[in-house]
Amino acid sequence: MYRYTEFDTAFIQERNRQFRAQVERRIAGNLTEDEFKPLRLMNGLYLQLHAYMLRVAIPYGTLSSAQMRQLALLAEKWDKGYGHFTTRQNIQYNWPKLSDVPDMLDALAEVNLHAIQTSGNTIRNVTADHFAGAAADEIADPRPVAELLRQWSTDHPEFQFLPRKFKIAVTGAPNDRAVIKAHDIGIEIVEQGGKQGYRVLVGGGLGRTPMIGKVLSDFVAQEDLLPFVEATVSVWNLLGRRDNKYKARIKITVHEHGIEEIQRLVTERFAETKAAFNGADLDLFAEIKESFGAPAFRNAPEDDFAASYEADPVFRSWADTNLAEHKAPGYAIVQVSLKAHGQTPGDASADQMRVLADLAERFGHDELRISHEQNVILPHVHKSDLPQLHQILKAHGLATANIGKISDIIACPGMDYCALATARSIPIATQIATRFDELKTEHEIGDLKIKISGCINACGHHHVGHIGILGLDRGGVETYQITLGGDATETAALGERTGPGFSYEEIVPAIERLVDAYVANRESADETFLQAYRRLGMAPFKEALYETEKKNAEAA
Amino acid sequence: MPKPFTPKVVTANALIEGDVIYLAADDSWVRDLSKAEVITDEAIAQIRLLDAQARPAETVGVYLADVKLGAKGAEPTHFREDFRRTGPSNYFHGKQAEADA
Numbered sequence: 304m305y306r307y308t309e310f311d312t313a314f315i316q317e318r319n320r321q322f323r324a325q326v327e328r329r330i331a332g333n334l335t336e337d338e339f340k341p342l343r344l345m346n347g348l349y350l351q352l353h354a355y356m357l358r359v360a361i362p363y364g365t366l367s368s369a370q371m372r373q374l375a376l377l378a379e380k381w382d383k384g385y386g387h388f389t390t391r392q393n394i395q396y397n398w399p400k401l402s403d404v405p406d407m408l409d410a411l412a413e414v415n416l417h418a419i420q421t422s423g424n425t426i427r428n429v430t431a432d433h434f435a436g437a438a439a440d441e442i443a444d445p446r447p448v449a450e451l452l453r454q455w456s457t458d459h460p461e462f463q464f465l466p467r468k469f470k471i472a473v474t475g476a477p478n479d480r481a482v483i484k485a486h487d488i489g490i491e492i493v494e495q496g497g498k499q500g501y502r503v504l505v506g507g508g509l510g511r512t513p514m515i516g517k518v519l520s521d522f523v524a525q526e527d528l529l530p531f532v533e534a535t536v537s538v539w540n541l542l543g544r545r546d547n548k549y550k551a552r553i554k555i556t557v558h559e560h561g562i563e564e565i566q567r568l569v570t571e572r573f574a575e576t577k578a579a580f581n582g583a584d585l586d587l588f589a590e591i592k593e594s595f596g597a598p599a600f601r602n603a604p605e606d607d608f609a610a611s612y613e614a615d616p617v618f619r620s621w622a623d624t625n626l627a628e629h630k631a632p633g634y635a636i637v638q639v640s641l642k643a644h645g646q647t648p649g650d651a652s653a654d655q656m657r658v659l660a661d662l663a664e665r666f667g668h669d670e671l672r673i674s675h676e677q678n679v680i681l682p683h684v685h686k687s688d689l690p691q692l693h694q695i696l697k698a699h700g701l702a703t704a705n706i707g708k709i710s711d712i713i714a715c716p717g718m719d720y721c722a723l724a725t726a727r728s729i730p731i732a733t734q735i736a737t738r739f740d741e742l743k744t745e746h747e748i749g750d751l752k753i754k755i756s757g758c759i760n761a762c763g764h765h766h767v768g769h770i771g772i773l774g775l776d777r778g779g780v781e782t783y784q785i786t787l788g789g790d791a792t793e794t795a796a797l798g799e800r801t802g803p804g805f806s807y808e809e810i811v812p813a814i815e816r817l818v819d820a821y822v823a824n825r826e827s828a829d830e831t832f833l834q835a836y837r838r839l840g841m842a843p844f845k846e847a848l849y850e851t852e853k854k855n856a857e858a859a
Numbered sequence: 860m861p862k863p864f865t866p867k868v869v870t871a872n873a874l875i876e877g878d879v880i881y882l883a884a885d886d887s888w889v890r891d892l893s894k895a896e897v898i899t900d901e902a903i904a905q906i907r908l909l910d911a912q913a914r915p916a917e918t919v920g921v922y923l924a925d926v927k928l929g930a931k932g933a934e935p936t937h938f939r940e941d942f943r944r945t946g947p948s949n950y951f952h953g954k955q956a957e958a959d960a
Contacts, residue, residue: 329874330874330875330916331916332915332916335915336915336919336920350872350877350919350920351877352879352939352942352943353877353878353879353943353946353947353952353953353954354872354876354877354878354953355877383950383952397947398952399877400875400876400877401874401875401876401877402875647949647950718938718939718942719942719947719948719949720947727942727948729947729948729949730948730949733949776938776939779936779937779938780938781938
């Protein structure tokens, strides 16, 4: 893992000292809210419906056990005993007091964490594949690239007042688990003629105007990455629509000017940025890469795993659903679900965080990851340790075997917390999960991703859910629109709206009818919901949603 | 014809705690919507809003929220204001928990 240098440590301490003084001046009445707001946002502090919210960056979703323990401490000492992991691999605390936030930031700094650029019109936390460094299908670990970009973008003088926020994601594998096509810039590590470089996408994004990213360059050489990205952000910084915040993101700039024109402008600007880089970035990149070396994997028999898999059906079900293929023989990637049926997606209690930290330390080479799907990953666990690990997870409500299934739902905080939300998301997610758990059909239904947003800003990624749910306020009533056929992977697609929305009471039965229609129409259990939708189109699902409802109404 | 004026309360979030507060008739900030001053005159509403905005060291984001008069004082007319006065629905936290304490 990357360790802070003296420079990093001093930078964070200085920033925290400044913010402490700013908070003091606000409380003393020497700063108005208008003056203070941009300062608090630069440090990740929002004001929501019921309280402040502190968003802490988890760079590329990677945590050590010490960092996870500190996150638990913050939850317990200054919040209500839990934290909420987000779709951008961050953690949010929902109940801090303004006067406590400087202490929270100091506590985070003790373990090399901060909240800088988790808000505001800056380059946000750079996210990466949560299987980075462990995935069997990986060309290279994307985290050194993400860390290089983090260092470059943090406090970058040219990019502190961008037209709007800017999000970058990196994958090192052709199977995209980092949703790079829905980011302002998406970076994929590729190989060409035996050399590693980057395929760079631009102009993807969700929100009120969802767009799939377009190829800006098929191959950017390793040494050109920073100047190329700097050229891209710089072109948008001048061109981006500052007159209208809903048209300010780079996806609109790319849409309005066309990808060819953006390519031309970036190429032109790149000639200048390239000349300004002197190679120090390459030395830095080499150093960063070294700090992400693979752990010392061990060779050990897997008999314990095989025996438990054979004897224990609960373990077998969990192993089948929650493990992913590791690049090292004898190892597995463990996905710990934060989606226990009926629980808030992405929430972990302080106790659960400590258990996860202990497990990472004991069985997982001291590494944890947060996925954009709001789960926790232990990326390097030897298979022989899995039965014991599963027992411990089970004892702490962390062994739900539902990764990729209908109850593994992404949900934004919605109107239960968020000041921007137009409807609730969390209770819809918990009710869907509870319903399909009662029916005991989750595993029979198979892979199905439901994503729920409580407003058009789409933090819950509803556009790229196989089933997307969008909560709106229609005449003072919570109303939920459904989209179908979205896809967040390398075959990214935006979902298509089914038709009129459903009320809070109607939405869960509507989802059940949709799923019934899928099960009735699929060719076999091997055909997933998304495959069936692509084959059949909207018709059978529309009928299940609207015709059945009409029939029921007529019968009543 | 302009729309008839509907009853309002002055509301905001508290500066330190960040929680929902309402302006009472005696100029104090209260945490219970039913204890808020219900304003039925538009001119008075604007003055009360200005009064509240003049106290920036106590509040963030002062605004007028629609209410209706119920048996126990002001009640919300929109679900957003109902959540604000109650707290989140996934945990027993916020106002609903404080009322019990």
